[in-house]
Amino acid sequence: MPKVLAVDDEASIRKLVTVTLQNRGFVVDTACDGQEALDRIALDPPDIVVLDVMMPKMTGWEVRKRLRAGEKTKDLPIVILSAVGEFEAQLQGMESESDDYITKPFSPQALADLVEAMLDPKKKEHLAGEHSKKAAKLRAMVDIMHRAHDND
Numbered sequence: 001m002p003k004v005l006a007v008d009d010e011a012s013i014r015k016l017v018t019v020t021l022q023n024r025g026f027v028v029d030t031a032c033d034g035q036e037a038l039d040r041i042a043l044d045p046p047d048i049v050v051l052d053v054m055m056p057k058m059t060g061w062e063v064r065k066r067l068r069a070g071e072k073t074k075d076l077p078i079v080i081l082s083a084v085g086e087f088e089a090q091l092q093g094m095e096s097e098s099d100d101y102i103t104k105p106f107s108p109q110a111l112a113d114l115v116e117a118m119l120d121p122k123k124k125e126h127l128a129g130e131h132s133k134k135a136a137k138l139r140a141m142v143d144i145m146h147r148a149h150d151n152d
Contacts, residue, residue, distance in 0.1 A: 002119050003027045003044075007037040007063070008052040008081065013104075017050055020108035021115060034058025038066060041073060048077040048115055064099070077118045081106070 004026045006017040011032075018028045029046065031037040033055050041049070049067070053060040060080060067073040080101040100118060102111055 001025055001027050002047040003029065004048050004050060004115060005029050005031060005037060005040060005046040006050045007031045007034070007055070007060070008050075009033055009055040010052075013052065013081070016108060017111065020112050021050075024112045024116065026115070034060065034063040037063055041067070041076075045072065045076070048079065048119055050079045050081060050111070050115065052081045054083070079111070079114055079118065 002025075004017075004021050006014050006021070006028055007030070008014050008017070009032055014030045014032070018030060021028050029040060029044075031040050035057050037049070037051070038058075040046075051060045051063060064078055064080070067076055067078065078099045080099060081104055082101055083104050100114060102114055
């Protein structure tokens, strides 16, 4: 059974992710901040990480940066959880083919589908095309926001 590490400072989100993914047959471990996540990954690496962005002690971006810098974790799949409207953050979360994102509030089914797809080689091929489409849309939205801000 694939193992997921769910990282979020909100207990209710950790519980939602845990129950959702356990119902799909995943083994789920949790961490409440970035440092705890890195410690757990060092001891027992998961197959995929579901990672909140805004957390105390260490942001999800810092955790992601450290994972990408590690030889054993550089290709570890990561699903970034970001708040709706954080277009630049979502785009940053898609810099690696090993990453994808889902916005909060999120559909538990959509999260489970995304995690399954990222771990299944056949589904991951389809996901790569969707990933490119999402990234292109986000780039366009970020460009529009920057132009609007520059004109103010």
